[in-house]
Amino acid sequence: MKTLAALKVLVVEDEALVSMLVEDMLSDLGCVVVGPAAELEEALRLAGSADIDAALLDVNLGGRPIFPVADALKERGVPFAFASGYGEAGLSEGHKGATVLQKPFREADLRKVLESLAAQVA
């Protein structure tokens, strides 16, 4: 169990305006932003090896689904949440039931999701 302070969060988001907002919110919450990664290759690299506690994943990365990144995080035991305009409907079969942050979201919503992720950090 970790607190949000200094929680290292990988952000995968391909839209500049959105990732800027998420960065600001995370900084306000005291988290450390890793990334943001806008491309799948970069996201996969960071998910596989970067020093991270949790991750926030945009479901659609320039038309490519994010799920390989989610799989890599699962493998490493890194808790993550999806951020999506599609809501839960946009998730693949393998990831149904995962935590979803519905866009747009408030800072309080992000905090709640991050706290639940932090609770899973060993």
Next chain:
Amino acid sequence: MAAGGIKGLVRAMSRAEGDEVEDLLARLGAAEEALAEEVRRSRALNRIAEAIGAGHDAETLVQTVVDGGVELTGAQFGAFFYNIVAPDGESYTLYSLSGAPRSAFEGFPMPRNTAVFAPTFKGEGVVRSDDITQDPRYGRNAPRRGMPEGHLPVRSYLAVPVITREGAVLGGLFFGHPQVGRFGARAESLMVGLAAQAAVAIESVRAREAAHAELAQRRDAEERLKFALDSGRLGSWELDVETRAYLASDICKANYGRRPDEDFTFDDLVASVHPGDRDRMTAAIEDAIRHGAEYDIEYRVRAPVGETRWVHARGRAAQTADHGGARRMAGVSLDVTERKRAEERQKLLVNELNHRVKNTLVSVQSIASQTLRTTETPEAFRDAFEGRIMALSHTHDLLTQQNWEGASLREIFDFELEAFAARDRIGFDYDRDLQLSPKATVALGMAVHELATNALKYGALSVPGGEVRVVWAVESGETDESPALRLTWTERGGPPVVAPTRQGFGARLLEKGLAGELSAQVSLAYDSLGLACTMRLPIRALEP
């Protein structure tokens, strides 16, 4: 013994009593003639009866009857008038004529329900007159009071109603002769018999013609139905509930990927339904058979060759009282693959639209949040926020105009700068325009807005004489680099520039946002001559 033989014998036996013999001979002669006439009539009657029974169409039949009547009665003219009850009273149509050309009647109106004609058309009985012009019923009706001028000259008159066994008056047979006293009781009884035969024959011909007409109508209706089914690509089918015998039209077979000459049983039908939909389909059929439920279902079909298609089937089970359930089920089937695909496309589009709207809302949220962080007053916030929202809106207009397939680099500049006061002081220099993806269009649209707004507020465009030069070119990649667009925004002639003490929204968007979103390298040089922004954007991140 022959009649002439009798005459010779009588003459030989009675030479003495001459007067008596002459009288006897005269009577014998008359009897002989009457006999000959009777034989002739009898033969004619047989011939007519045969002709009536021969099964002609109604017109030929009635003509036969009228011709026969003229022959049997010795009339000069004969006619059949058809009884048609019109909404405004009776009217009579000349159907057939004998002994006179049709033109003899053409100039006259059809007979009316006068005192003379009424008994015939009402079926009350025979009217026979030695001289109709002397009949008390004759000439009693205005305006003509008798036959119209130029009418066939009729004195002897015989009219017989033609009545069915059910009592319906079909019409009347009319016979006339210009001389008086031509029709006797014998003629009358012959015509009554003929009229009865004619009534039966006309009725049977009518029934036959009606049956033919109905058959033809049904055939027409079937043709029309088939045409409608064919042009609507509707297949039709029938199922025997007990034996499960299944009958499918050619189009119905085609809906399941079968040729018209291929066998297609009920088992084949069930087997061709997608396993995921099969239970639902058989349950619906059972429900229709057992409970009379409407069979209305869409399912996937796996044709023997080719792709999975969608079929919409509708039908109903015909309930029979004696059977205590349905004996047969019938319905139609329609290939709805195209509609299903359209529905799926639409669903995707709606989802995609929702996604874009949500993303746009996040963009607006982000712009609001960052503008709030970098402006000192509510007025400054409103000014900057509105400008940025308008920039976003312009980019969306441009993309919508291009069906969201992207836009060219020059178009992005033109759209963002359209309402820009100093746009004539922004010059362009490039060899070829570039087509960009929707994502790159949105990102660069916002970047152009930030550069232009900054120039107008603090940079070269904030003073008269200041200028901006936009130059771009595609650089082929070095050995380890892919091709990239190199774009420079250079301001000259403005006030001396100084680097800002903190990073504003525009600078952040350009230096970090574009870097992330488009894998770009962006540098802002606060040159004393003016701001210079240099972007290096990999082509792979820009192209649609």
